[in-house]
Amino acid sequence: MASSRLVSESITRSTCATQTVRGTHQFEIVGYSLKKGLAVGEFVRSAAFAAGGYRWSVRFYPGGFGPAHQEFVSVFVKMMSNKGKAAARFDLRLIDRATGLSQSVYRAAQPMVFDYSVKHKKCKGKRGTRAFMRRSDLESSAFVRDDRLIIECVVEVVVNDSETASPATVSLAGVPAPDLSKHLGKLLEREDDVVGADVTFDVQGQSFPAHRIVLAMRSPVFMASLYGPMKEKGASRIAIDDMQPLVFSALLHFVYNDTLALPDDLGEDDYKEMVRQLLEAADRYAMDRLKMICELILSRSLDGKTVAATLALADQHYCDALRDVCVQFMTLGLDQNDEV
Structure with a gap:
């Protein structure tokens, strides 16, 4: 056998x-x-x-x-x-x-x-x-x-x-990067009909539909105005008369995308001025990350013609780091070649 x-x-x-x-x-x-x-x-x-x-x-x-x-x-x-x-x-x-x-x-x-x-x-x-x-x-x-x-x-x-993996183990090596801001940003892509929008901002004649919950999530000031005892709580339209539409658009883009996006066709002076206004808006709505980004851009582009105005802006909006850079710039006299 x-x-x-x-x-x-x-x-x-x-x-x-x-x-x-x-x-x-x-x-x-x-x-x-x-x-x-x-x-x-x-x-x-x-x-x-x-x-x-x-x-x-x-x-x-x-x-x-x-x-x-x-x-x-x-x-x-x-x-x-x-x-x-x-x-x-x-x-x-x-x-x-x-x-x-x-x-x-x-x-x-x-x-x-x-x-x-x-x-x-x-x-x-x-x-x-x-x-x-x-x-x-x-x-x-x-x-x-x-x-x-x-x-x-x-x-x-x-x-x-290198690690030993059992059949039940799932490798995380191919997991995509976080994309929450990407999906939130898509909510604003259809400017004429923003999906689920429940509040509209009228900024000097231009309308910007948005979502209360997203705004409140990103800004404590929006949280207080849209969900607190303030008059905007139940309003479906809110007027903002003291801000340029381009600045508010950039602010709204940052709320949803967490990235700074400014128009490509701005000249150097207009670019700096828009960053200054955006810093004011970021301070107004307590958006600290955006405020710090604006501080960084302004600190890198100082010159003899703008340093005094930038220093005043830093003092007004409690930008200590930007203020220190302005003071150092003026003290060291690094702009000797510019006419004052």
């Missing part, structure tokens, strides 16, 4: 989920004209910042990294963690001082290895570009104003998380 052999097989499963952890740092160089006199190979360094469990810094070479690149400024990202080793992408950007927006200048599309233990002194844990931007182009651009330059560095560190 033939014998039979039973085979028992056990199947196991593991997953390696590759993710990235991002860190962003802004390195402001005050007194750029003094720094650009540094010799080839000399640099100024930012404070250390954290990303992915490692410490990093930005190195700026005003005179170029080496003799072959004397017409350029060079910028590098340096790993500062002792004995650290990691793969990371990075994006080196410049801040437009007029608008406060950042523009990517050099970006590593694929992860690059940063190894602090590498012995070669010129590339020890450091990655970047020798020809970041031609110096003459940089100094004639909107990135250098009032003798200041801001470099923004975004570092995305690759993290591998």
